[in-house]
Amino acid sequence: MTTLILTEKPSVAVDFSKALGVRTKREGYFEGNDTLICWAVGHLVELFAPEDYSPSFKKWSLDTLPILPEPFKYKPIKKSGKQLSVIKKLLKTPGLSRVIIATDAGREGEVIARTILLQAGFTDKGRIMRFWTSQALTPAVVRSTLNRLKPITDYDRLWRAGYYRQVADWMVGMNGTRALTVRLGDLYSVGRVQTAVLALLVQRRRERENFKPEPYLLIKVHFKNEKGTWIGTWFKGKETRLFDLEAAERLVERLTADTLPGEVLSAEKEKKSEPPPFLFSLTDLQQEANKRFGFPAKKTLNVAQGLYQDKKCLSYPRTDSRVLGTQNLDMVKKLVEKLAPTAPALFEGVDHGRISLSNKRVFNDAKLTDHHALIPLKNLPPSASADEAKIFELVLRRFAAAFHPNCHYENTKIVTGFSKETFQTTGKIILSPGWRKAWPVKAKKEEEAHIPPLAKGDPAHKQKVAAEKKETTPPPAYTDALILKEMTNPGRYVSEKAMKDLFRGEIGIGTQSTRAQILEILIMREYAKREGKTLTATDKGCYLVEMLQKTAVSRVLTSPEETARWEMSLNRIALGDNDGSNENFLAAIKGFVEKSMEELKTLAMEGQAPASRKKTGEVVGRCPACGGEVIEAYKNYTCSCGFTIWKKMAGKNLTPNMVGHLLRTKKSGPYNGFLSKKKKRFSAAILLVQKEGTWQTTFDFDTKPKKTDKKSEGPVPWASERPSCESNQAQQPAPKTSKPDAAQKPLPPCPACGGTIIEGKRGFGCANWPADKGGCRFVIWKTLFGRELTRTQLISLLSLKPTRPCRLTRPDGQPVKTRIRLTNTPKGWVAMADPDELGQHHFQVVACSHG
Incomplete structure (x- = not known):
């Protein structure tokens, strides 16, 4: 009798193999002791794309919307099809007594496993068990949890919730994105969750843009008696600010002129305790x-x-x-x-x-x-x-x-009467820090203020009157922390008290594991941008949200309240509540999509939709067909006449430099890294030729990549140049470089164009630097941030991995220990040093280009 264990990733399968002594490694699985341990690589199957249901859906058209398949179907993901085939074969093993699902213990892990079993046609739930733990998979945890397996039916609720989430997101995203993209002429994606989060960012941007600061005065009086000194802030009712500046100035003059002593009207002290913070979610x-x-x-x-x-x-x-x-x-x-x-x-x-x-x-x-x-x-x-x-x-x-005593403190509130006005003074004294020893909290102003032991009736002699001029401030720009707080507790966007109470609990926008990804998706789709710690909606994001908010039906997508309601329904399904949510949820989403499509097809679009950054890219050359400008678009390089060069050719990305040279000389390369239909790599040059009146790209296989001939081509451009002036790094003389060892690990290819990296006097650059090979300008300087790079560090950087922490030298000569990494920015490739352990930046970026 054989047991098959299905894990979510290869590393987890290794943990199981070690714990169970299953040592024999096969292609895609481990075997031994009547046990088979296989793994997924994340999701192995995905929902059909629209064109998989019908070829008529391949072209994006309003006439085919809405697309609402019945039933929804899954298909293998091509890149991981081999591993799926391995699992299918193992599920047919003779004598297979049980299958243990050991994917991540959560909704997403459940979906990964169930869709694999569904695709394989394995439906015998009597033979399927669930491995479930929150603990790290040490051998002891693996063995003990295997003795406490649960029936798979206990987790059908999670599978239903995960499936409904996938289908709902597909219906909303596929239809909404197609409708808006066709109407607006540029890629405008929408999503059940992402658009609601974007609406929060847009609202905050507009609040800050439209905010008009109002000046006000805070009036403070310094008092003194035999017990000590204290400062009282003017207040009336709940207001401490004076917006009528003229009246405030008159009050300051009156207080300054009054020489009679005031009196302490009340002195209250209250001892309180604060429990430790909760553990982390x-x-x-x-x-x-x-x-x-x-x-x-x-x-x-x-x-x-x-x-x-x-x-x-x-x-x-x-x-x-x-x-x-x-x-x-x-x-x-x-x-x-x-x-x-x-x-x-x-x-x-x-x-x-x-x-x-x-x-x-x-x-x-x-x-x-x-x-x-x-x-x-x-x-x-x-x-x-x-x-x-x-x-x-x-x-x-x-x-x-969490296991420390409460923090005990004493609050003090003093109200002082002076010149027929009242002034308040507050303070907080920590009596016993308790849990604050383990979790320090930054002291507030009232904790730092010293208040004498005043009592009601004590005299208060004025020492001076101070008026602080201030302005109201806009709501803070969103950071990851603030937007996550809004996504977790959307109660302030809900009008009904019952819903407010609910949202103070566990329901929010998105899930714990998807919220971070939602923020990255918004940035990737150019709806938001991250500047330092802040997240801000872009013009494109604002246009989408504000356009949708003018509609009667589709505006729901921009509502955090409605999105949270949908999350509540999914949560009920995940918890197994049998209240009709299962059937009603998808029916409601389907009804919404149908009405939304009717609306978006005829909606009057106001103003010019902002194009994406990629669509408004720089000119890369002149069109061979009409002489117009060829610009970088989302997936291609294109001219207004219709001439197009696709960005990906035989599996290789064509850079603007490569295409620019191709447009100038009608030939570019040769280059490595092309992929044939049989998945075999090859090298070739790219030709731009005219056939039957149409300009086309084709391959030239007669030319093979040659080693750089320094005699004919001259010295490489990075032989003597120093890094760009963007850097404030400490410069040192170029070190003498030893001859390469034949046994050394070869350098990874150029991250900009895929060419070969060769060594010059001051840097390592791309061999495709000559104009007839594409004119690639990429180079990594041998000395960065006051440090000579080792070969290991160079390999890490070219592999787009950060180096290990290393000792760098600031411009003032002080050492800093941090990592170096390569990053592709809109201005090109740059080398940058990470912040130090205190989060401080010490270096500017260094441009990885020459010439």
């Missing part, structure tokens, strides 16, 4: 990392995923829980005992009485979802990167703080 961690380190949400997720999957020192990160289950009590006791010796400062204040089931802020089954909160599982290994150390420390500190 993923969104909470993303917000905190963005506030402290400026990490984008996606980066935090990736780092946390690596700490869970590779380092195995964090629990499952894609969680929306902020609590643990009661069954986790013994695990927590062991963790505290294991972690305390290496972080004594964090754990010395732990109240062991709080590591008990009576502590409902930590152990609460009623608030537990599919996974418990993010917690540390072991100490951070020495091989961890600086970013991993930052994320791990946040989780470790929050975990330790």
Whole structure:
């Protein structure tokens, strides 16, 4: 009898093979001890594209909308078809007694596994079990969880919710994107969640643009008596600001002229306590990392995923829980005992009485979802990167703080009467920091103010009157942290009290694991841009949202409230609530799409739609057909007459430099990296030829890439040039370079055009630099940021990977330890140094180009 275990990725399959002693590696799976362990590579199947249902849908046309297939079908993803075939074959193994789904324990992992089984035609649920854990997959965890398998039917609810989410997103996205793209003449995508999030960004941009600051005065009086000094701020009712500036000036004059003493009208002290913060959910961690380190949400997720999957020192990160289950009590006791010796400062204040089931802020089954909160599982290994150390420390500190005593403090409020006006003074004294020892909180002004021990009736002698001129400020620009907070708690956009209460709970816009990706999608589609820590809607994003908001039906897409309602329905399905949500949800989405398409087909479009940056790219050359300008578009290089060169040719991306040279000389290359229909790589030059009156691109196989002939072509352009003046790096003389070792690892190809990288006196540049080979200008300078690059670092950079942390030299001669990475920007390739451990930037970028 054979057992088949299906994991989500190869690395997880390795964890299972080690735990179970299944050592024999086959093509796409492990085998041994009557056990087969195979893996997916993320999603192996996807929903049909419209043209898969009918060739008539291939052309984007309003006449074919809406497209609402019945039923929806799945197809294999081409690039991973080989692994899917392996799994299909294994599912037909004679004597197969059971299949264990061990994909990630969540809605997405469930969808990955179920769609694979559906595509393979394996429907015998009696033989399918579910492996489910939030803990890192150590051998002990794997073996113990395999003894507690659950029937697959316990998770049918998650599969339904995941399937309905996919189908709903397909119906809304496919139809809406096609309709708007055809109407507006440029790619305008919409989505069930992404458009609602974009609406938040657009609203904030408009609020800030339309904001008009109002001047006001804060009036403060410095008082003194035998007990000490204090400062009182003028107030009346709940208002402390004076917007009538003339009246405020008169009040200042009167207060200044009054010499009679005032009196303390009230002196109140109140002792309070504050419980520790909750443990981290993923969104909470993303917000905190963005506030402290400026990490984008996606980066935090990736780092946390690596700490869970590779380092195995964090629990499952894609969680929306902020609590643990009661069954986790013994695990927590062991963790505290294991972690305390290496972080004594964090754990010395732990109240062991709080590591008990009576502590409902930590152990609460009623608030537990599919996974418990993010917690540390072991100490951070020495091989961890600086970013991993930052994320791990946040989780470790929050975990330790959860078991500390409450923070006890005393609030003081003084009201002073003077010249028939009232002035308030507030203060806060920390009596016992409690959990703040493990989770320090930045002190507020009232915590820093010293207030004497005043009592009602004490005299108050005026020392001076101060008027502070201020202006009202606009709402803050969105950062990842702020927009994630809005996505998690959209209650302020909801009018009904019942819905407000609901949204204060677990329902939000998107899910814990998709929110970061939604932000990146908005940036990729040029609806938003990230500048430093801030996220701002672009003109294109504003046009889309404001156009949709003028409609009667499609405006729903821009409503965070309505999107949150849809999320609520999906959440009910995921929780297994049998209230009709299953059938009603898709029917409601289908009805919305039908009405929306009717509306968008005839909607009057106002103003000129902003084109995407890629569509308004720079001119790359002159058209051979009409002499007009050829510009870079979204997927091609095109002229207004219709002449087109596609950006991808035989699997290789054509750069503007390559196309520019092709337009000038009718020949460019030869180049490596083309891919034949039989998936074999080849080299060739590109020709621009006229056939039957039409200009076409074709290959020239007579020419092969040649080694650079320095005698005929002259010295390479990067032989003596220094890096671009964009850099403020410390310059050093070019080092002498030893002859390359024949056994050395070859350098990766040029990231700009795929050409061969060759060495010059001061840098490593692309061999396609001559004009007849495309004129590629890419180069990496041998000395960057005051450091001579090693070959290992050069290989990392050319592979588009950051270097290991290394010692760089600032322009003032001070050393800085950080990483170097290559980045492709709108201005071209640049080398940049990461911020240091404190998040500070010390270097400007260095242009990776010559000439």
